[in-house]
Amino acid sequence: MENKRDIFHLLTRRFGLLDKNCCSVGNFDISLVQSHILYEIDKQFEPSMQQVAETLAMDITTFSRQIQTLVKMDLVKKTPSTQDKRVSILSLTAEGKFVATTIDLSMNAYLDEVFSHMNEFERETVIRSIKLLNEAMSKSSVCCKPLY
Amino acid sequence: MENKRDIFHLLTRRFGLLDKNCCSVGNFDISLVQSHILYEIDKQFEPSMQQVAETLAMDITTFSRQIQTLVKMDLVKKTPSTQDKRVSILSLTAEGKFVATTIDLSMNAYLDEVFSHMNEFERETVIRSIKLLNEAMSKSSVCCKPLY
């Protein structure tokens, strides 16, 4: 476990697995991508389809169809923009908000559990490190433009 | 950016994007799952199908077909075990090894670039933190058994 990629790979795969497991809320059986879509709509302010698709680095056609599914499931609402009739503004329905919040809570509960295996100093160091890493990644020229 | 999930989400999504982009090597156009399969075969010692499928938390039938594809692409070799005729031992071909190594190099190069935006102290702290996190996650009871 010397090389950087290995430790990152392990970390992100584990988080990814969690992410994958945590997607069934009540009656709603959500896929991983769908949970990510809900997450982004919740995060962003009145986003358009393009905006969300871009942050998720998804093909707009695939995204369009996923949104159709989520609208059918009554988790997402599509409102035509008044300023630009081409764009659709995305928002969460009450249920969508509920699902997103529930997933968020369970993810955070899991992370709290993980952090409970550390002492206070370690906890703070680790959180600070992740933030540092995120900053460094956003400065990086190599990859992954979408994410802000 | 207060909540733990948010910072982890951002980190893992960025790493995931990188992972996704870095999968074309020479003539080989590899999908993300396929790259993960190559990674695990490379990592583990003479693994069986089951073993790799389990670490990747993949359905064995899906895995079986992915392996068929990789064998056709001449990246993976399947050798029947002599001790148990039911099991197939997986290994990388020379090309498979080349692809895996190339991906590994480019991922590490990217990570080096990311770490170049930090000073030596930060670098060490961050690496140590990720390792700490991995340990804590492996202790966790909540999730993600497969990964060792």
Added chain:
DNA sequence: TTTTTTACTTGCAAATTACAACTATTAATT
């Protein structure tokens, strides 16, 4: 006014997925 660009949607066709049901082999039970 015409042309170009942008936002999004549909028609495909390929790839990915997983459940059920299968074969073949090994381990456990009687």
Added chain:
DNA sequence: AATTAATAGTTGTAATTTGCAAGTAAAAAA
């Protein structure tokens, strides 16, 4: 030793997901 159960892996089939190409409609640029 013979039967039964469990394990490793493969296919049938059907649903879902994906992305390119080509489309519509609206806005911006020429």
